Amino acid sequence: MSVKIRLSRHGRKAAAFYHVVVADSRAPRDGKFIEKLGSYNPNTNPATIELNFDRALYWLQVGAQPTETARMVLSTKGVLLMKHLLDGVKKGAFDEAAAKAKFEKWVSEKNDKLAAAKTKNIVDAKDAKKAKVEAERKINEARAAEIAQKRAEAEAAAKAAAEEAAAEAPAEETAAETPAAE
Numbered sequence: 001m002s003v004k005i006r007l008s009r010h011g012r013k014a015a016a017f018y019h020v021v022v023a024d025s026r027a028p029r030d031g032k033f034i035e036k037l038g039s040y041n042p043n044t045n046p047a048t049i050e051l052n053f054d055r056a057l058y059w060l061q062v063g064a065q066p067t068e069t070a071r072m073v074l075s076t077k078g079v080l081l082m083k084h085l086l087d088g089v090k091k092g093a094f095d096e097a098a099a100k101a102k103f104e105k106w107v108s109e110k111n112d113k114l115a116a117a118k119t120k121n122i123v124d125a126k127d128a129k130k131a132k133v134e135a136e137r138k139i140n141e142a143r144a145a146e147i148a149q150k151r152a153e154a155e156a157a158a159k160a161a162a163e164e165a166a167a168e169a170p171a172e173e174t175a176a177e178t179p180a181a182e
Contacts (some may be wrong), residue, residue, distance in 0.1 A: 002024070002025040002026075002065070003022060003023070003024065003025070003034065003059070003063065003064040003065070004022070004023055004024075004025045004064065004065055004066070004067060004070075005020065005022055005037065005056070005060070005064050005065070005066040005067070005068070005070045006020075006021060006069075006070050007019070007020060007067070007069055007070055007073075008021045008029060008030050008033065009030055010030075015043055016042075016043075017039060017040065017041040017042070017043065018040045018041075018042075019036055019039050019040075020036070020037040020038045020039065020040055020051060020056070020070060020073060021033035021034070021036050021037060021063055022034045022035045022037060024095075033050060035055065035058070035059075037051055037052050037056045038050045038056070040073050046114065046117055046118065047076075049072070049073055049076055049077055051074075051077045051078065051079070053079060053082075054077075056074060056077075056079045057079050057082055057083060057086075058110055060074070060079060060083045061086070078103065078106060078107060078110065081103065081106060082099075082103055085099035085102060085103055086099065087175035088139065100110075153164070
């Protein structure tokens with residue numbers, strides 16, 4: 001029996017999330033599995049990965065083969081690195097303490113990068129919101145100036161029409177009075 005570590009799709013259309021599972025390679029993608037190792041949600045930024053580290057490491061050590069995407073998920077969490085380090089310990093390249101030290105250093109660097117990425121995402125979102133508000137404010141100011149100009153033109157036209165009507169009214173009155181006087 002060939003055992004694979006792979007993703008099982010769940011969620012709705014256009015908002016999928018995945019369970020990381022150990023399954024027989026002949027089983028359907030979303031079908032029967034041996035064990036659920038965790039979940040992977042690519043909809044968040046950065047992607048959310050929850051994984052039972054020890055069980056994933058166990059399955060890799062007994063020969064389960066990860067698919068390409070599952071390999072990426074396992075690599076992101078450091079499971080593949082830990083397997084590599086433990087293989088080095090078995091071969092005598094270094095001792096277990098050195099392997100743990102290397103892994104802890106890698107984890108701390110990874111956490112720092114993740115925190116920096118999250119902070120950058122927050123700052124970028126704030127900057128994008130500020131830029132959007134500023135652009136909207138400029139558009140609103142341009143519209144307000146345009147409306148004010150149209151109102152001023154309408155008032156000037158109304159004032160000119162009123163003056164013209166006022167100028168015509170006395171002329172008509174004088175014209176009407178002149179024939180009456182004759």
